[in-house]
Amino acid sequence: MTDPLTSAERTAWFRHDHFGMFIHYGTYAVAGRQEWVKYFERIDDDTYRRYADHFDPDLYDARAIARLAKEAGQRYVVLTAKHHEGFCLWDTATTDYSVASTRGRDLVREHVEALRAEGLRVGLYFSLLDWSHPDYTIDWSHPLGNRPDVDELNATRDMGRFRAYMREQLRELLTGYGRIDYLFADFTQPAVRDGLPGKSAEDWDAAGLLAMCRELQPAMIVNDRFGLPADLVTPEQYQPVRPVEVDGERVLWEACQTVNGAWGYDRGNVDDKSPELIVRMLVETVSLGGNLLLNVGPTARGEVPERHADILREVGRWMRRHQDAVYGAGPAEDAEAPSGVIYTRRGDTLYAHVLAWPFKTLYLPGLAGRAAFARLLSDGTEIVIDAGSEEPEESHLNPSAPPPGTLTLTLPTCRPDDLIPVI
Ligand code: H79
Numbered sequence: 001m002t003d004p005l006t007s008a009e010r011t012a013w014f015r016h017d018h019f020g021m022f023i024h025y026g027t028y029a030v031a032g033r034q035e036w037v038k039y040f041e042r043i044d045d046d047t048y049r050r051y052a053d054h055f056d057p058d059l060y061d062a063r064a065i066a067r068l069a070k071e072a073g074q075r076y077v078v079l080t081a082k083h084h085e086g087f088c089l090w091d092t093a094t095t096d097y098s099v100a101s102t103r104g105r106d107l108v109r110e111h112v113e114a115l116r117a118e119g120l121r122v123g124l125y126f127s128l129l130d131w132s133h134p135d136y137t138i139d140w141s142h143p144l145g146n147r148p149d150v151d152e153l154n155a156t157r158d159m160g161r162f163r164a165y166m167r168e169q170l171r172e173l174l175t176g177y178g179r180i181d182y183l184f185a186d187f188t189q190p191a192v193r194d195g196l197p198g199k200s201a202e203d204w205d206a207a208g209l210l211a212m213c214r215e216l217q218p219a220m221i222v223n224d225r226f227g228l229p230a231d232l233v234t235p236e237q238y239q240p241v242r243p244v245e246v247d248g249e250r251v252l253w254e255a256c257q258t259v260n261g262a263w264g265y266d267r268g269n270v271d272d273k274s275p276e277l278i279v280r281m282l283v284e285t286v287s288l289g290g291n292l293l294l295n296v297g298p299t300a301r302g303e304v305p306e307r308h309a310d311i312l313r314e315v316g317r318w319m320r321r322h323q324d325a326v327y328g329a330g331p332a333e334d335a336e337a338p339s340g341v342i343y344t345r346r347g348d349t350l351y352a353h354v355l356a357w358p359f360k361t362l363y364l365p366g367l368a369g370r371a372a373f374a375r376l377l378s379d380g381t382e383i384v385i386d387a388g389s390e391e392p393e394e395s396h397l398n399p400s401a402p403p404p405g406t407l408t409l410t411l412p413t414c415r416p417d418d419l420i421p422v423i
Contacts, residue, residue, distance in 0.1 A: 004214065007231050010221050011252055013121060014182070014232070016328050017075035018286050019319075020123065022184075022256055022295035023065065024263040025107070026083045027051035030300045035083055035264030038131055039143045045132065052087055052102055060107060060302025062114035068304060070118050072312040073319025073326070078123030078184050078293060079111045081173055083264070084141075086132025090176075094169050097132055112177045123182035124173055128166065128204050128226070135162040140193035150196065163205050170209060174216040183213060183220055184234065184256075188227030201227030223254075234293075237261070239281055243289050243331070254291035257281060259308050265297040272307060275314035276419045282315075282326065283353045283420065286344045289331050318419045321378045325351035325422050338365060351377065352423045357415035361386075362423070367407035374409055377422040384410040 028035045030051040038048050069077050082088050090108035091100035099105050108124065115122045130136045131143055135158045138144045144153060174180060190200035201207070206226035213222050221231040232252040233244060244253040259278075260269045273281075278294065285292045296304045296312070304312075319326065325344050332345035341364070342353040350371070352364065374383040386408035402408065415421065 005218055007221075007252075010219055011231050014076070014221055014254075014291060015252065015330075017121070018291050018326050018329070019072075019074050019282055020076040020078060020121075020182075020254075020291065020293045021065075021069040021072070021074040022125070022263075022293045023077065023079045023111075024083065024125075024265075024295055024297045025057075025060070025080055025089065025302065026085055026264065027055040027087045028083070028085055029265040029298060029302075030054050032265050032267035032300065034262040034266040034269075034297075035085070037264075038085055039141065039145075042143055042146060044143075048085070052097065055087075055099065055300065056103060057099065057105060057107060057298075057302035060105075060110075060298060062107070062110035063117065065296075065298075065304060066114040066118040066120055068309055068312055070120060072294075072316040073323060074120070074294070074312075075327075076121030076123050076182060077111070077115055078125050078182060079108065080125040080127070081108050082127050082130070082169065083125070084127045084129040084131050084186075086127075086130040088169070090173065092169060092172055094165055094172070095132075108173065108177060112180075116178075121181040122177075122179065123184060124180055125184040125186060126170060126173065127186050128188065128199070129186070130162070130166065133162055133165060135159065135165070137162075138196070139198055140196040141189070141198065145194060145196050159203060163203075166204065167209060167212065171212065171216070174213065174220075180217050180220050183217075183222045185209075185223060185225045187225045190227070232291075239284060240288055240290060250289075253289075254293050255281070255285055256293040256295065258295045258297075259311060263295055263297055265299050265305070270307070272311060275311050275318070278311065278315050279318050279419045280342075280353075280355065283342050283344065286326055286329050287331055287337075287342050287353075314419070321418070322420075322422050324349075325353070325377060335364075335366060338363065354421045354423060357421060358411065360411060360413065362409040362411055363402045364407040364409065365403065366405050368405045369407075371407055374423055376416060378416055378418045383423050386410055 028037050031037045088098035091106040092098050112122045137154050137157045137159055138150050189198040191198050206228045223232055223234045224230045234254050234256055236256050243250050260271045262269050282292045296308050298304055329344040329346040332343035332350055337343045340356045344351045374385055
């Protein structure tokens, strides 16, 4: 028997790749008012069930989405096998509330097969919350949480039975689809809110679930949202501003972000991040040692909204020329970037991502004498290093020379036509 893999071994590909796609797809797409619609609008089960009846992923083309991710430079894709609504996107024996029952499709199988065909890593999202299950006790995040008779409703609910149900679902996902690279569990929140409890690791038997994950998929990485430390933490719609620590120790992290603030399809919401902003978030993430998981929410029929596909393709045009500053790159711990510049490092190469293109000169403090050559990454042309930059002299022509040790680069006046130019 070989030793179990260490977290460092399991996460090696993830640390290298840095950029993934998240897909939020479920019957909430039929409402078109994002994935928490059942909670926000306090929709009862019978009314909500109509979304499953009308859910037909006729345009869901896993291969096309995998190709789009690849074109954007994303190296892994995480699909919501089940979100909080409880509707299953795979062929499960545990419930009829699935796309296999309603439409005879297994979208998880289509997803994993498409990703493998495109050479991408396979991720699944699995919600711990389940608003469809009759044994799931009503807590603050449950759509029935505002009912005056919550205690009565909960009297017949049995989390023991629910635990068995979710364990079996997870077992199906981890045994029926070959190798799964990444499991994103969502979420544990024990705090009380609106006078109701949340749920903690014990409510899911998180230790038991995590042990099952390790046994069935020893190479799979798992986030910490079971409520237990695992391979990585997943800050949500928040960009860390320094390397992430838990209890004083640096941990692997992945920022999950949306294009427009919504995870599930949100038809009227056009508050899109620009491709440039997304690239900047990716670069900032890599410079702090993290990953970026960028979400798309397919329409009710299963297509990535055209606007968002266009944004991804634009990001992909940047990635095609600048991927060396992302894949296999990480923080440049030994150099402090001036404002308006973000550094990433890969081996001996330092990449300066220039957010605001300055006039004629770029000053990089502390780097004098440390660069043998400088070039623009997108077209490979030389950027001239000022030979005098090790000891700049003040003169009437240059009355405020940068401090000693500053590397001075002479830039072309015209800003390169890249979302973010990289030197
Ligand atoms: O799947 C996506 C989200 O649906 C899910 N996690 C990502 C990956 C998620 N969204 N929010 N949460 C998990 C945590 C709870 C958020 C809350 Fe609220 C904010 C609860 C109360 C305030 C949103 C607003 C939900 C209820 C009110």
